[in-house]
Amino acid sequence: MNEQVAEQVAPLVPENSNREKPASNVQRVIPAPFPQRLVKQKKADQYKKFMEILRQIQLNIPLMDALREIPGYAKMMKDLMSRKFDFQDLSNVTLKQTCSAVVAxxxxxxxxDPGSFTIPCTIVSYAFAKALCDLGASINLMSLAVYxxxxxxxxxxxxxxxxxxxxxxxxxxxxxxxVLVQVGKFVFPADFVILDCQVDKRYPLF
Known part of the structure; x- marks a missing residue:
């Protein structure tokens, strides 16, 4: 009778209570000591890839529409045009004939400034070595003394x-x-406005 009570009072211990739990397979990620270097390298790779795509692209639509289709490259194009990104180390781009003509x-x-535009001319028997030519003037002036x-x-x-x-x-x-004005071997009729003014010995006609 006592043996039966002892068997009933004895605690029940699960068979797997002493087994160890398996170790976790989670690996610890060590952060990079200089993360800016990785970002800079990634950005340089993106620009290099962008230049390769830019050489191969052929646009049949307006440029703004193309940039809307590729918003990821819009900032790169802006940096490229504002010279924030140096692409001198990249290979040369072969231009077509029309582009080469514009660049070259x-x-x-x-x-x-060459100064005043003058020509020699002759009126009657008087030769004027320097007659001032004003291409924007609508009239020909002659001083009263010369007249x-x-x-x-x-x-x-x-x-x-x-x-x-x-x-x-x-x-x-x-x-x-x-008034007949001879310039070289050509003779032209011209109208002169006579003005009472001081004569410039260098340019008697103007």
Whole structure:
């Protein structure tokens, strides 16, 4: 009887209570000591890939529409055009004939101001070594002293008023029509406005 009670009181111990749990397979990730270097290298690889795609792309749609289709490359294109990204180390891009003609077009060399544009001319028997040519002027001026010296006809009166470069207003003496002016081997008829002004010995006609 006692043996039966002892058997009933004895605690029940599970068979697998003493077994050890299996070790976890989780691996610890060690962070990089300089993460900026990895980001910079990744960005450089992206730019290199972007340049390779840019060489192969052929656009049949507007550029803005293409950038909307590839928003990931929009910032790269912006950095490329603003020269934030140096692509000198990359290989050369072969241009087509039309692009090469635009790039190879020579730029006009900047030179100094050549000064006043003058030509020699002859009126009657008087030769003028330097007659000032103003390509923007609508009239030809002759000083009253030169007109008196030439003695070629009578100038018709006029009510014209001339505003000079210094904003002063002067009334001409008259207008001399159809004066034959010889330039080289060519002869041209020209109308001169006679103005009473000081004569410039360098440019008697202007």
């Amino acid at each position: 077009k020579p730029i006009a060399q900047k030179v100094s 008196t010296k030439l003695g070629i006809g009578r100038a018709r009166p006029t009510s014209m008023l001339l505003q000079l470069a210094d904003h002063t207003v002067k009334r001409p003496t008259g207008i001399l029509d159809d």
